[in-house]
Amino acid sequence: MGSVQETIFGIISKEAGIDIGKISLDSTLKDLEIQSLDAVQIIFEIEDQFKITLPDRDPNFDTESVKGLVDAVERLVAEKTAAAPPAQS
Amino acid sequence: MRRVAITGIGAINALGHDAATTWNAMREGRSAIGPIVNIPTELLGVRIAAEVRGYDPLAHFDAKRLVLLDRVSQFALIAAREAIAQSGLEFRASGFGERTACIIGTGIGGENSHNEQSSRFYGDRNPRVHPLAIVRVMANAPACHVGMEFGLTGPSFAVVSACASANHALAQAFEMVRSGKVDFALTGGSEACITVPTIKAWEAMRVTADDTCRPFCRQRRGMVLGEGAGIFVLEDYERARARGATILAEFAGAGMSADAGDIVLPSNAGAAKAIAAALADARLPADGVDYINAHGTGTPANDPTESKAIRRVFGSHADRLAVSSTKSMHGHALGAAGAIELVAAIGALREGVVPPTANFIDADPDCDLDYVPNVARDMPVRAVLSNSFAFGGLNAVVAITRA
Numbered sequence: 017m018g019s020v021q022e023t024i025f026g027i028i029s030k031e032a033g034i035d036i037g038k039i040s041l042d043s044t045l046k047d048l049e050i051q052s053l054d055a056v057q058i059i060f061e062i063e064d065q066f067k068i069t070l071p072d073r074d075p076n077f078d079t080e081s082v083k084g085l086v087d088a089v090e091r092l093v094a095e096k097t098a099a100a101p102p103a104q105s
Numbered sequence: 106m107r108r109v110a111i112t113g114i115g116a117i118n119a120l121g122h123d124a125a126t127t128w129n130a131m132r133e134g135r136s137a138i139g140p141i142v143n144i145p146t147e148l149l150g151v152r153i154a155a156e157v158r159g160y161d162p163l164a165h166f167d168a169k170r171l172v173l174l175d176r177v178s179q180f181a182l183i184a185a186r187e188a189i190a191q192s193g194l195e196f197r198a199s200g201f202g203e204r205t206a207c208i209i210g211t212g213i214g215g216e217n218s219h220n221e222q223s224s225r226f227y228g229d230r231n232p233r234v235h236p237l238a239i240v241r242v243m244a245n246a247p248a249c250h251v252g253m254e255f256g257l258t259g260p261s262f263a264v265v266s267a268c269a270s271a272n273h274a275l276a277q278a279f280e281m282v283r284s285g286k287v288d289f290a291l292t293g294g295s296e297a298c299i300t301v302p303t304i305k306a307w308e309a310m311r312v313t314a315d316d317t318c319r320p321f322c323r324q325r326r327g328m329v330l331g332e333g334a335g336i337f338v339l340e341d342y343e344r345a346r347a348r349g350a351t352i353l354a355e356f357a358g359a360g361m362s363a364d365a366g367d368i369v370l371p372s373n374a375g376a377a378k379a380i381a382a383a384l385a386d387a388r389l390p391a392d393g394v395d396y397i398n399a400h401g402t403g404t405p406a407n408d409p410t411e412s413k414a415i416r417r418v419f420g421s422h423a424d425r426l427a428v429s430s431t432k433s434m435h436g437h438a439l440g441a442a443g444a445i446e447l448v449a450a451i452g453a454l455r456e457g458v459v460p461p462t463a464n465f466i467d468a469d470p471d472c473d474l475d476y477v478p479n480v481a482r483d484m485p486v487r488a489v490l491s492n493s494f495a496f497g498g499l500n501a502v503v504a505i506t507r508a
Binding site: 051052053056059062069073081 | 150308310315326368369370406
């Protein structure tokens, strides 16, 4: 289990108040009965934690499912790392 | 109980700086939503709004006075001056000011001043806050400044209910004139909410569109922020007639309700309750209404819920109603929305022209009413309802009929 996934599971569990054991990569936010206000808070927490911006209703990003969120975050974090200047030693 | 006349109308918003220009733009179906020009946009994801453009505060207020006036109070004063000029009333000279209420809604209040002072304090690390910050920011400032300029010494206060503020204010003023508590009222709503933090906050909720506002159609992507004010003069109907005033419309009734459900998700039962209450209050049969100026924000949640609420109240007559959202043109001016939309309602009633829902592309199966897409419609209009539904599940609907 990658750390991105662990962090996202943690955020979903905390913000929506659901047992972390109930969350799987295959779940959609709808399956987990997450209301729209909880969903926007989950997205906010993810953005804030990873310092990224998840696009709003972009067909290239799936923010409706847990796997979609994990993939999107991994992709955006990788893009950010690639764009950042190399660290000074 | 007395009847209540509307004898003055004033407005400033993205469509125009007065009520006549606003109404003409609505008739033409012209949308004033566009790229943001009044504030820096580099931190914004959503870079469109319905701003009041080409506005010079110094053309309306001297510099000394402006120090006291947040943009929200400026808008209220400009609209109030227009409304009062039209009514022909001289509140100070006649002594009528003593029998006049001043009740003005706003969702946020002095947001520009609040933002400016916070930015100095936190951004510039400047420990000195302007001594007039408090009186500029307070949500009752628009009502106070209108009252002070015209000498209105009756009940005066602000009404705050987010996007329903103006309609709640109108309803309150209407009740006061109808009951005889006052003879006149200045009322409506004002909002100047387009600042970087406010837009960021709306962005974070993911309910704002990045293209334009397309209420009720399948391609709608959300709401677009607007700003401005609409202010009206209400008056005892018989008194207005006796003094030979031009009666623009009769304020026939108001209905209010609360969903007491979700803080953001609207309920069609709650909205229907307010619509039905407005009809009952106005003693209007459902088939006496020809046009509804919808709340119609263009969000995924509002539009189908509002359509269901209308159907629930009007039954088969729902298919004969014209329903349009002028927010497609002047944006969502939050606490001023209902007031700017009353300009549309009055125009429709007086001229027999229903303004369209602009930017409409394809029908959405979940929104099954006649939304007057893109082009205004000539039709007889006997009575109009104007809906406003706020976050928090607060609903306020006003009913007007031909004078």
